[in-house]
Amino acid sequence: MSTIFGSSIGRKLLMSLSGLFLVVFLIIHLSINLLLLVPDGGQMFNVAANFMALPLIKYGLQPVLFAGFIVHIIYAAILTAQNNKARGSAKYASGNNTKDVMWASKNMFVLGLTVSAFLVVHLIDYWVPLQITHAAESITIDGVEMHNTYALVNAAFAESWRVILYVIGALGLTIHLTHGFWSAFQTLGLSNNIWRKRWTVIGIAFAWIVGLGFSLIAILQFAFYQ
Amino acid sequence: MENNISLTLKVWRQNGPKEKGRFETYKLEKVSTDSSFLEMMDILNEQLINDGNEPVAFDHDCREGICGMCSLYINGRPHGPDDDVTTCQLHMRKFKDGETITIEPWRSAGFPVIKDLIVNRNAFDTIIAAGGYTSVSTGGVPDANAIPIPKVDADEAMDAASCIGCGACVATCKNGSAMLFVSAKVSHLALLPQGKVEAARRAKNMVAKMDELGFGNCTNTGACEVECPKGVSISNIARLNREFLKAKLQD
Ligand code: HEM
Numbered sequence: 001m002s003t004i005f006g007s008s009i010g011r012k013l014l015m016s017l018s019g020l021f022l023v024v025f026l027i028i029h030l031s032i033n034l035l036l037l038v039p040d041g042g043q044m045f046n047v048a049a050n051f052m053a054l055p056l057i058k059y060g061l062q063p064v065l066f067a068g069f070i071v072h073i074i075y076a077a078i079l080t081a082q083n084n085k086a087r088g089s090a091k092y093a094s095g096n097n098t099k100d101v102m103w104a105s106k107n108m109f110v111l112g113l114t115v116s117a118f119l120v121v122h123l124i125d126y127w128v129p130l131q132i133t134h135a136a137e138s139i140t141i142d143g144v145e146m147h148n149t150y151a152l153v154n155a156a157f158a159e160s161w162r163v164i165l166y167v168i169g170a171l172g173l174t175i176h177l178t179h180g181f182w183s184a185f186q187t188l189g190l191s192n193n194i195w196r197k198r199w200t201v202i203g204i205a206f207a208w209i210v211g212l213g214f215s216l217i218a219i220l221q222f223a224f225y226q
Numbered sequence: 227m228e229n230n231i232s233l234t235l236k237v238w239r240q241n242g243p244k245e246k247g248r249f250e251t252y253k254l255e256k257v258s259t260d261s262s263f264l265e266m267m268d269i270l271n272e273q274l275i276n277d278g279n280e281p282v283a284f285d286h287d288c289r290e291g292i293c294g295m296c297s298l299y300i301n302g303r304p305h306g307p308d309d310d311v312t313t314c315q316l317h318m319r320k321f322k323d324g325e326t327i328t329i330e331p332w333r334s335a336g337f338p339v340i341k342d343l344i345v346n347r348n349a350f351d352t353i354i355a356a357g358g359y360t361s362v363s364t365g366g367v368p369d370a371n372a373i374p375i376p377k378v379d380a381d382e383a384m385d386a387a388s389c390i391g392c393g394a395c396v397a398t399c400k401n402g403s404a405m406l407f408v409s410a411k412v413s414h415l416a417l418l419p420q421g422k423v424e425a426a427r428r429a430k431n432m433v434a435k436m437d438e439l440g441f442g443n444c445t446n447t448g449a450c451e452v453e454c455p456k457g458v459s460i461s462n463i464a465r466l467n468r469e470f471l472k473a474k475l476q477d
Pocket residue numbers: 012015016017018019020022023026072073076077079080108109111112113115116173176177179180181183184185187188443444445446
């Protein structure tokens with residue numbers, strides 16, 4: 001066990017597990033965001049957001065989520081640096097004309113960076129006012145006082161530049177996942193000639209549902225909920 | 227239907243491992259489209275020798291697609307523009323009259339250039355020596371049905387065993403990864419009862435050697451599978467991951 005993470009496959013294992021963990025997080029996140037579209041002035045969304053701020057989740061699960069991101073990003077940087085070194089400094093003058101290679105698979109780091117840029121804006125926009133400074137305004141629903149998260153999100157989506165940035169981030173994530181999803185199962189060894197096709201189809205469908213889901217919510221908020 | 231074409235060749239020339247290389251341009255007239263790429267290289271070398279110049283050094287041996295010696299990165303692809311062939315099986319009919327062909331050595335930190343188009347692929351032998359064998363002789367061909375092996379396994383083992391160790395997978399990989407080669411060598415033994423006994427140790431040792439020699443981490447781009455002259459499938463890489471992780475978890 002000791003040396004597993006010192007090996008190339010071990011490093012890939014960490015990439016794969018952290019990536020799949022983030023996939024699960026995305027499913028939860030998207031489900032909650034869908035409540036933004038319920039035309040109840042944000043009540044259901046606020047209740048859900050308040051639930052996610054429960055101490056158990058805030059202090060129990062949130063650090064795990066941060067750790068997941070950190071492991072994924074650190075190992076992404078390590079793997080990319082090692083791979084550039086292994087490729088060597090001498091480049092092919094005639095380039096690379098190998099066909100049928102998914103563009104996403106060769107640009108995972110850049111695609112990851114679009115996701116992290118988006119992540120930083122996210123932390124500044126929501127995490128800081130909601131969990132650190134508590135600058136966000138309050139609202140009382142069924143006698144319970146909580147942050148009016150909906151108002152915060154709704155105000156953020158009133159600005160077109162933010163919506164555009166959000167959509168770019170979401171599409172970057174989609175492309176990341178069109179490769180990342182099946183790749184994670186390949187890394188775990190849970191693939192063969194039949195399952196590779198299945199994971200790829202499931203992954204591409206999932207990637208677009210997530211990307212279009214997040215994008216549409218932002219666009220609809222901008223267009224119809226102001 | 228014999229046809230002759232004229233070509234401009236941009237060939238990588240490098241005097242030795244430590245020397246700085248450069249491209250030289252050569253013109254070749256009247257090359258038969260029926261000749262193979264290596265025959266075309268022979269014609270070039272004959273022309274160079276007749277002109278009193280040093281011939282281009284390139285690797286080759288069997289010239290029938292089974293030894294894996296011929297390399298050459300041609301117009302952006304290992305083994306050139308045709309699919310599922312080695313350079314010795316590539317024909318000049320794949321090129322147009324007047325075309326410029328760029329010929330480079332395999333490039334990857336794991337395969338340093340020795341001279342001109344020849345690279346050092348000893349790393350592959352070192353990886354094999356780390357575990358790509360069975361420690362005891364398992365005898366000749368056993369009687370049919372003496373050791374029952376499922377047809378699917380036999381087929382997959384045979385497909386994996388078709389790897390000729392050419393290194394095209396490493397040459398095309400953006401990560402300089404040798405996973406397709408190593409996975410083929412681990413798979414063809416792991417799938418059969420004779421090789422299964424040492425499967426765990428083999429996977430661990432061969433991967434450790436591959437890492438030690440500086441090959442990259444596979445990110446599943448699949449370029450290797452596209453360029454492999456023997457069509458070795460990346461499902462072997464999934465099997466290698468499985469064998470390796472299983473072996474490590476058992477420790
Ligand atoms: C919610 C966000 C993210 C999700 C769901 C996600 C998911 C995944 C998955 C499932 C993989 C495939 C792992 C494998 O091949 O075994 C992957 C690979 C990768 N990710 Fe992410 N990722 C996210 C964010 C990021 C970020 C912020 C970066 C930072 C730069 C990044 C960089 C990479 C890189 C470079 C790879 C390829 C590494 C490899 O295949 O070895 N990802 N990601």
